[in-house]
Amino acid sequence: LPILRWLPRYSRAWLPLDLLAGLAVGLTTVPQALAYAELAGLPLQYGLYSSFMGCFVYCFLGTAKDVTLGPTAIMSLLVSSYAFHEPVHAVLLAFLSGCIQLAMGLLHLGFLLDFISCPVIKGFTSAASITISFNQIKNILGLQGIPRQFFLQVYETLRRIGETRAGDAVLGLTCLAALGGLRAMKSHLPQAAPTEPLAVRISCLIVWISATARNALVVLFAGLVAYSFQVMGSQPFRLTGSIPQGLPAFRPPRFSLAAPNGTVPFRSMVQDMGVGLAVVPLMGLLETVAIAKAFASQNGYRIDPDQELLALGAANVLGSFISSYPITGSFGRTAVNAQSGVCTPAGGLITGALVLLSLAYLTSLFYYIPKAALGAVIISAVVPMFDAGIFRTLWRVKRLDLVPLCVTFLLCFWEVQYGIVAGVLVSGILLLYSIARPPIKVSEGDVLLVQPGSSLHFPAVEHLRKSVCSCALAASPPRSVILDCCHISSIDYTVVVGLAELLQELRRHGLSLAFCGLEDPVLQVLLSADLEGFRHFPSPEEA
Numbered sequence: 206l207p208i209l210r211w212l213p214r215y216s217r218a219w220l221p222l223d224l225l226a227g228l229a230v231g232l233t234t235v236p237q238a239l240a241y242a243e244l245a246g247l248p249l250q251y252g253l254y255s256s257f258m259g260c261f262v263y264c265f266l267g268t269a270k271d272v273t274l275g276p277t278a279i280m281s282l283l284v285s286s287y288a289f290h291e292p293v294h295a296v297l298l299a300f301l302s303g304c305i306q307l308a309m310g311l312l313h314l315g316f317l318l319d320f321i322s323c324p325v326i327k328g329f330t331s332a333a334s335i336t337i338s339f340n341q342i343k344n345i346l347g348l349q350g351i352p353r354q355f356f357l358q359v360y361e362t363l364r365r366i367g368e369t370r371a372g373d374a375v376l377g378l379t380c381l382a383a384l385g386g387l388r389a390m391k392s393h394l395p396q397a398a399p400t401e402p403l404a405v406r407i408s409c410l411i412v413w414i415s416a417t418a419r420n421a422l423v424v425l426f427a428g429l430v431a432y433s434f435q436v437m438g439s440q441p442f443r444l445t446g447s448i449p450q451g452l453p454a455f456r457p458p459r460f461s462l463a464a465p466n467g468t469v470p471f472r473s474m475v476q477d478m479g480v481g482l483a484v485v486p487l488m489g490l491l492e493t494v495a496i497a498k499a500f501a502s503q504n505g506y507r508i509d510p511d512q513e514l515l516a517l518g519a520a521n522v523l524g525s526f527i528s529s530y531p532i533t534g535s536f537g538r539t540a541v542n543a544q545s546g547v548c549t550p551a552g553g554l555i556t557g558a559l560v561l562l563s564l565a566y567l568t569s570l571f572y573y574i575p576k577a578a579l580g581a582v583i584i585s586a587v588v589p590m591f592d593a594g595i596f597r598t599l600w601r602v603k604r605l606d607l608v609p610l611c612v613t614f615l616l617c618f619w620e621v622q623y624g625i626v627a628g629v630l631v632s633g634i635l636l637l638y639s640i641a642r643p644p645i646k647v648s649e650g651d652v653l654l655v656q657p658g659s660s661l662h663f664p665a666v667e668h669l670r671k672s673v674c675s676c677a678l679a680a681s682p683p684r685s686v687i688l689d690c691c692h693i694s695s696i697d698y699t700v701v702v703g704l705a706e707l708l709q710e711l712r713r714h715g716l717s718l719a720f721c722g723l724e725d726p727v728l729q730v731l732l733s734a735d736l737e738g739f740r741h742f743p744s745p746e747e748a
Contacts, residue, residue, distance in 0.1 A: 206265055206266065207265070207266060207267060207268050207509075207512060207550075208264065208265045208266075208550070211270075211549050211550075212549075215549065215551075216548075219548035219549060219551075222545070222546045222547060222548050223547055223548055223549060223551045223552040223555065224552075224555055225545055225546065226541075226542050226545035226546060226547035226552040226555075227547075227551075227552040227553065227554065227555020227556045227558075227559070228555060228556075228559065229414075229417050229418065229541050229542070229545045230273055230538050230541050230542050230545070230552065230553075230555075230556045231555060231556040231558075231559030231560065232417075232418040232420070232421040232559075233417070233418065233420050233421065233537070233538050233541050234256050234273075234275060234538060234556055234559070234560060235253070235256070235421065235559070235560060235563050236420040236421050236423075236424040236574075236579070236582055237252075237275075237276070237420060237537075237538070237582060237583075237586065238252035238253050238255065238256040238275070238276055238560070239252050239253070239424075239445065239571065239574065239579055240252070240579040240580070240582045240583045240586075241276040241277065241278060241280075241281040241583070242255075242276070242281070243344070243576065243579055243580075243583075244278065244281040244282065244285065244337065244340065244341070244583055245276070245281040245282075245284040245285045245288070245290075245295065245530060246284075246285045246288070246289075246290035246353075247284070247288070247290065247292055247295055247530065248292065248448075249445055249448050249571070250448045250449050250453075250564070250568070251292060251295065251528060251529075251530055252276055253560055253563060253564050253568075254453045254524075254527055254528045254529050254564075255275060255276045255299075255524060255529040255530050255532050256275045256276060256532075256557075256560045257556075257557035257558075257560040257561055258520055258523050258524040258527055258529055258532075258557075259273070259274025259275050259520040259524065259529075259532045259553075260273065260274065260275070260553035260554065260556045260557030260560070261553065261554065261557050262274070262516060262519050262520040262523060262524075263516050263520060263550055263553055264550045264551060264553045264554055266512065266515060266516035266519055266520075267497075267512075267513065267516045267550050267553075268497070268507075268508045268509045268512050268513060268516075269496075269497040269500060269501050269506075269508045269513070269550075270504075270506070270547055270548065270549050270550055270552075271497075271500040271501075271504065271539050271542050271543040271547060272493065272496055272497050272500065272513075272534050272539050272542075272550075273534070273535055273538045273539050273542055273553060273556065274493070274516075274517065274520050274532050274533065274534055274535070274553075275532050275535055275538065276530065276532055276535075277492065277532075277533055277534075277535045277536075278333070278337050278583060278586055278587045278590075279329075279330065279333050279337075279488065279492065279533075279590075280485070280488070280489060280492070280530075280531055280532065280533050281530075282333055282336065282337055282340075282621065283481065283484060283485050283488060283531070283621060284298065284485070284530050284531060285353065286481065286620070286621055286622070287478050287479070287481030287484075287485060288478075288530065289477070291462070292528070292530075293458075293459050293462045293474075294462070294474060294477070294478070295530035295531075296458045296459070296525050296528050296529065296530060297458045297459065297460065297474060297478075297525070298478060298481065298482075298485060298530065298531055299458070299521045299522075299524055299525040299529050299530050299531045299532070300457075300458045300521070300522060300525035301475070301478075301482055301486075302482070302485045302486040302489060302518075302521050302531045303486075303517075303518045303519065303520070303521025303522035303523075303524070303525065303531075304518070304522060305482070305486040305518070306486050306489065306490055306514050306515075306517050306518030306521060307514075307515060307518030307519065307522065308518075309486075309490065309514050309518070310511050310512070310513075310514030310515035310518055311515070313511050314514075315490070315494065315510040315511050315513075315514055317487075318487070318490055318491050318494060318510075320629065320632075320633070321487070321491060321629060321632075322606075322609060322628075322629075322632040324595075324599065324606045324607070324609045324610035324613070324628070324632070325609050325610070325613045325625065325628035325629055325632055326491065326495075327592055327595045327610060328609065328610040328611065328612070328613030328614035328617065328624070328628055329613050329614075329617055329621075329624060329625055329628065330590045330591075330592070331590065331591045331592055331593075331595070331614055332613070332614045332615075332617035332618055332624060333587070333590065333617065333621070334587045334588060334589075334590040334591035335591065335618075336355050336617065336618065336621075337583060337584075337587045338583075338584045338587055338588060339355065339358060339359065339362070340353075340358065341580035341581075341583050341584050342362055342580075343358075343362060343580075344373070344377065344443070344576040344577055344579065344580030345373065345374060345377035345378070345381075345577050345580045345581065345584075346362070346366070346368075346369040346370065346373060346374050346377070347369060347370030347372070347373030347374065347442075347443055347576075347577065348362065348365055348368060348369065348370075349443075351365075355618045355619070356618070356619075370441065370442075370443070371441070372441025372442050373441070373442055373443055373575065373576070373577040374577075376427060376430065376442060376575055376577045376578065377575075377577035377578070377580055377581050380423050380426075380427055380577065380578045380581035380582075381581045381584060381585065383419070383423050383426075384419055384420070384423055384581060384582070384585040385585065387415060387416045387419035387422075387423075388416065388419065388585070390412060390415075390416050391412075391413065391416030391417065391419075394409060394412055394413060394416070395409070396409075397409040397410075417541055417544070417545070420582050420585075420586075423578060423581065423582065424574055424578050424579070424582065427574060427575050427577070427578035428570065428571075428573045428574045428575070428578070429573075430442075430575075431444060431573045431574070431575050432573045435573065442575035442576075442577060443575065443576045443577070444572060444573060444574065444575055444576065445571055445572060445573075445574040445575070445576060445579070446572060447572055448568040448569075448571045448572070449568065450564070450565070450566075450568040450569060451564065451565060451568075452527075452561065452564055452565060453527045453528045453564075454527075454528075455526055455527055456526060457525075457526060458525045458526070460474075461474070462474060480622045480626070481622065484621070484622050484625055484626075485531050486531075488533070488625070489517060489521070489531060489532070489533035490513075490514055490517060490533075492533040492534050492536075493513055493514075493516075493517045493533050493534035494510050494513050494514070494534075495534075496534040496535075496536050496539050497510075497513050497534065498510075500539060500543055503543075504543065517532075517533065517534075520532060537586055595610065596610070605635060608631055608635070609628045609629075609631040609632045609635070610628075612624070612627050612628050612631050613625065613627065613628030613631075616628075637664065639659075640659075640662050640664055640665060641662075641664035641665050641668065642665065642668055643657050643658055643659040643660075643661070643665050643668075643669075644657075644658035644659070645657055645658065645668075645669065645672050646658060647672075647676050649680070649684075651684070652684050652685045652686065652687055653673075653676055653677055653680065653684050653685070653686045653687070654686075654687050654689060655672070655673055655676070655686055655687070655688050655689065656688075656689040656691070656692070657669060657688075657689075657690070657692060657693060658692060659692055660692060660693050660694055660695065661690075661693045661696055661700055662696075662697065662700070663697050663698075663699030663700055663703075666699060666700045666702075666703030666704070667703065669703070669707075670703055670706065670707045670710075673686055673688070673707060673711075673718075674707070674710055674711070677711060677714075677716055678714060683714060683715075683716055684716065685711070685716045685717040685718070685719070686711065686716065686717075686718050686719070687718075687719050687720075687721055688718060688719070688720050688721070689721055689722050690720055690721065690722050690723050690724070690727060691721075691722035693723075693724070693727055694724055694726070694727070695726055695727065696727055696730055696731075701730065701731065701734045701736070704731070704736065705734070705736050705737070708736060708737065708738050708739070709737075712738060717738070717740075718738070718740075719740045719741065719742060720739070720740065720741040720742070721741065721742045721743065721744055722743070722744065723741050728741065
């Protein structure tokens, strides 16, 4: 258990910092949980149900002190796609995702995430930023009955723009401006030196707390405004409405669903989720591991990726017993945690306790929170995910990487799963092509010196054979060949067969083939194959 590494040496000096960080993250978590449940198409209490188990589990099983687990914008978007706005599906999806994540952690399969390239991730997150933001425009404008599919959503929103409710629009835009202003204040806030006057240090602390808890402050302000109108007998806003008070029952997820015409069995529910059973756990793992690695390297400590998979899987499995939908690492709340000076994962205990207190005592107050304010919270959280600079960067660095980026970005507007799968496939094809067609350098002299620029695998052996034969026979007169294998670290049986055919073909034309620069594993394989006419030398000069 990772907790046994830091708990025995826990210092009393760390306690106030962990308390402060836990409170700061908790004040961010509660309003975001309500907003993300709205995004997932679930009753708002499910956002709170999903926000505390991850905090407790990660305290025991996590290896990064900064990471916080809970609902996120991207995971909520995926849940809305695969749970069909049905809480039973969402909770079962959390359970099954957790089981898959646990299995991957136990089998040390975290390396599979390395096959999802950065352009695919950037394309997905940038498209998700636009999709999620536009999804909340209906709440900012007070519109109802807008479809979920992105293109229909754009069409219906523009067609019904005249039905905008003035109260929701004014409040939503005000909340967006306030959140943007507080974010800018925090990013430009100078660090108060200990030598500064007390008044300056207190002022900086107040600004920092206000900017860190900006989501809670904006939602509180919007709720007070809505309550004031309610008292005066009018209500210009669409409100959140009643949220059941109390903690969720601890029970296993339901493996069937009651329907008007009978019962939907477990098998049908799994079939309905389809590719979501692969996309949701993989994207959850990707977010968590990427965030943990980023903050670990920034703060000078190491993490165990497989242990992170176990922590996330356990959090999702246990969370499904308290009606949680799938969770993952949150970049925004992890940043708040790190900036608050958290020292250990114990800060998550405070965050989880704050969510539990909100469920137990504060849900009646959530009735007055306007949906426009929650929409503003979501838009403010996801806008920084859009990375416009990545297109320019890839154009300068490697233009071919723009292909998976653009494929993922564009198809995610149709359906998220199609964008991710297509992007991974395109990246895989480009990777396989580079393996199948390695660069081959040919130097002319009395003999041809042929040097493959990378390792040699079976898809590349036919390309190598054709290149060597064409160069050797096209020379005037035809020349023998020295194959410099300094970049080849391993070969397989298909490569051995291809090299044997190459030896025979050159011999038929009265030419020879010699090998040089062979590493020991490659040399042993070729010697054991007992190739006819096989000769090798330590270096090209000796050949």
